[in-house]
Each structure stands twice: as structure tokens, then as C-alpha cells.
Amino acid sequence: MVPQTEGVLSLKKMLDHLKIKQVGGLKIETIIRLGRFVIQNNYFSCNGQFYHQIRGGAMGSPLTLTVANCYMFFYEQQIIRQINNSGGLYFRYIDDIFIAINWPTRHLFKQINRWNHF
Incomplete structure (x- = not known):
């Protein structure tokens, strides 16, 4: 699961990396603000109860x-x-x-554990 804040920051970082200043007439700052709003305001219902998703993003959302x-x-x-x-x-x-x-299994699992804690 991608953390919400880090996810939106990575979107900004990617746009900077690609040197994109605007998309369809929208400034990058506007896109980031809208992205943050969408990610942080995801609601869903289950069995008649409404919930606010506070971690990650909605599965299936573009x-x-x-x-x-x-x-x-x-x-x-x-x-x-x-x-x-x-x-x-x-x-x-x-x-x-x-x-x-071609790493020993023990070394591979040690590396995977390190990668999971970046």
C-alpha cells in the first residue's frame, strides 16, 4: 500500500523529473492539490455504513x-x-x-527485509 502523503509527493517528484510544468492547461501545483484532495477524500459504504479511507488509495482508481x-x-x-x-x-x-x-536464499530474504524498510 502506498502511503497517501508519500504517494502524492512522488507524483510531484515524477512531474519535476519529467520537467512537466503544465498538463492540459493546469499548473502542476493545481494537479498536486487536486490529487491530494482525491487521495485523502475517499469514502465507501459497506452494509449500509459509510467509511473514510485513511490509508492508501482506492483500488481501481486511475x-x-x-x-x-x-x-x-x-x-x-x-x-x-x-x-x-x-x-x-x-x-x-x-x-x-x-x-x-543467483543469491543464497538467506541473503535474498535479508535484502527483501531491508528493502521493505526503506
């Missing part, structure tokens, strides 16, 4: 997908370097990761 991809792009850079430097393969589709590497 914004959540975009935010997750931006977040993972920056999150995974160090991991990709480490895997590539060891002659391994790293592939990702949204939040599913495939790694093929």
Missing part, C-alpha cells in the same frame, strides 16, 4: 494507479541497481515484482 507507479519508480531505483549489479533480472508491473537472481 489516480491510485498513477500514484503507485510514480511511487514505485523512485522506490525501486536502488533495488534495480543492486539486482543489475549482481547479474539478476528485475521486472515490475504496478505493484507486482519479479526478481531472478
Whole structure:
């Protein structure tokens, strides 16, 4: 799950990284404010009760997908370097990761634990 604040910040970071100043006439600051509003104001109902989602983003939302991809792009850079430097393969589709590497199992699990605490 992508944290809400870090997710929106990664969207800003990606737009800066790509040197995008406007999208469809909207300034980046406006896009970020709207994105923050959407992420922080997700409500749903279950069995007649209404709930406010306070962690992560709504599954299936186009914004959540975009935010997750931006977040993972920056999150995974160090991991990709480490895997590539060891002659391994790293592939990702949204939040599913495939790694093929010739490391002892113990070392791999140790690295995964480190990556989970970035």
C-alpha cells in the first residue's frame, strides 16, 4: 500500500523529473492539490455504513494507479541497481515484482527485509 502523503509527493517528484510544468492547461501545483484532495477524500459504504479511507488509495482508481507507479519508480531505483549489479533480472508491473537472481536464499530474504524498510 502506498502511503497517501508519500504517494502524492512522488507524483510531484515524477512531474519535476519529467520537467512537466503544465498538463492540459493546469499548473502542476493545481494537479498536486487536486490529487491530494482525491487521495485523502475517499469514502465507501459497506452494509449500509459509510467509511473514510485513511490509508492508501482506492483500488481501481486511475489516480491510485498513477500514484503507485510514480511511487514505485523512485522506490525501486536502488533495488534495480543492486539486482543489475549482481547479474539478476528485475521486472515490475504496478505493484507486482519479479526478481531472478543467483543469491543464497538467506541473503535474498535479508535484502527483501531491508528493502521493505526503506
